[in-house]
Amino acid sequence: MAGTLTTLQPPGAAVPAPPRGPARILQGAGRAAWLAARRLAMLVVLLAVVFAAVEALPGDTAGATADRGAGAAELAARRAALGLDRPLATRFWxxxxxxxxxxxGTTARGERVTDVLSGPFPNTLLLGVLALVLAFSGALALGSWSALRPGGRADRTIDAAxxxxxxxxxxxxxxxxxxxLSQWAGWLPAVTLxxxxxxxxxxxxxxxxLLALxxxxxxxxxxxxxxxxADQAALPHVKAAVLDGLSRRRILTHHMLPGALPAVAAGLATSAGMLLGGAxxxxxLFNYPGIGAVLAGAITDRDTPLxxxxxxxxxxxISLLLLLADLVRTTALGERR
Structure with missing residues (x-):
């Protein structure tokens, strides 16, 4: 090993130390700013795609929300009032x-979008956060139990389930x-009041x-x-801990879970998007007072701002959670270096 290091590095050359103190803080702040800017750019692109997708749907919001039997002149006046006669790029800007x-913005029915979302969105956010916490707790318990018994009956059962x-x-x-749980057992209500x-x-x-999500x-x-x-269990320091006779719980909490954290954080951040999409x-289905009904009605009305x-x-x-996952992953990789 010494010979290899000598050929790659001149004798007497100092090995660069990782940044410390203010330099490390500045490096971390720069990394966070770059990740935030990238997530923000992705969100802007997504919103532009949404505008274009709603515009591509058959009909428009003037026709979808007009009174039945409205004439061509009335529809034209309504399109002008809603700004639909302007280019899509201008409306998006x-x-x-x-x-x-x-x-x-304002909905096609004259309501402020923030007012329409002020009630349903917190309900959806509550449901999503609770589902994310439950998903994390259940996955951590089952995944850890399975990893500590590789190849056993519990491992195979958990993997199949x-x-x-x-x-x-x-x-x-x-x-x-x-x-x-509702129709047969009668334990829980089928709909939300x-x-x-x-x-x-x-x-x-x-x-x-909550369970369905x-x-x-x-x-x-x-x-x-x-x-x-499983990837962490194959590393030398984990094998050394096993040979030292440490308990399985200590090996899991002190030697395996810290290294697995970046992958777990990335999985949870991805789950956040799936949860809000599945909501x-x-x-x-459960008549829950969230943004699901709002979004369905908005698409029916071709209401682009809503x-x-x-x-x-x-x-x-979702972008905030993905940003936090990115920071966890890059911080963990930086510490390993």
Whole structure:
């Protein structure tokens, strides 16, 4: 090994030390700024695609929201009032310039988009956060249990169950839960009733939508946790810990999980996007007061500002989680170097 180092590096040359103190802080801040700018650019591109996609749908919002029997002159006046006679790029630019101030525009029915989303979006966010926490907890427990017993019956059973859970679409899981826990057992309500504040009346109305969203993601993240821990188990320092006679729990918590954290964080961030996407279907099935119904109605009305507002709100939440996952991954890789 010494000979190899001598041939690659001149005698007496100093090995560059990793940055410390203010230099390390500046390096971390620059990395975070670059990652944030990249996520922001991706969100802008996504919003532009949404504008173009809604525009490509048959008909327009003037015709979809006009009174029945409206004539051509009335429709033309309504299109002018909604700004549909302007180029798509101009409308997109005007809408984007309002985002820094929190202005998401006005719906085709004359309501502020922020007012329309102020009630349903927190409900969807609550459901998504709870499902993400449940997915993380379940996947961490199952993946760790499986990784500590490689090749055993528990490992094979968990792997088969995780694969099956992830392969099932949310609507299939929702229907199965409705039949088992509501119709047959009668333990949980089949639909969500809304209280005066716009939120579900009771906590038990959250259980079925929560499980329907979390079960596929538990399967997805269990496989990620299991694979990441298996990679860590093959490293020399983990094998040395086994030979030293350390307990399996200590090996898991002190030697395997820290190295698996970047992969687990990336999997959870990906799950956030899947959860918010699946929420549209799950909320519709359980009559949950979230953005699912809002988005469905907005697409029916060809209401571009409202569709874009939903995408902007959910996209910002997902981008934040992806940014945090990027920071965890790059920080962990930087520390290894």
């Amino acid at each position: 005007d809408w984007m310039t309002g985002l820094p101030t929190g202005d998401l 995780a694969t099956t859970a992830f392969a099932l679409p949310e609507f299939v899981v929702s229907v199965a839960l409705l039949l088992l 809304t209280g005066p504040d716009g939120a579900p009346e009771s906590w038990n109305m959250l259980v079925l939508p 979390a079960i596929p993601q538990i399967g997805w993240n269990t496989r990620i946790v299991r694979g990441a821990l 549209v279907v799950v909320e519709t 569709v874009a507002g939903v995408v902007a709100a959910t996209g910002a939440a």
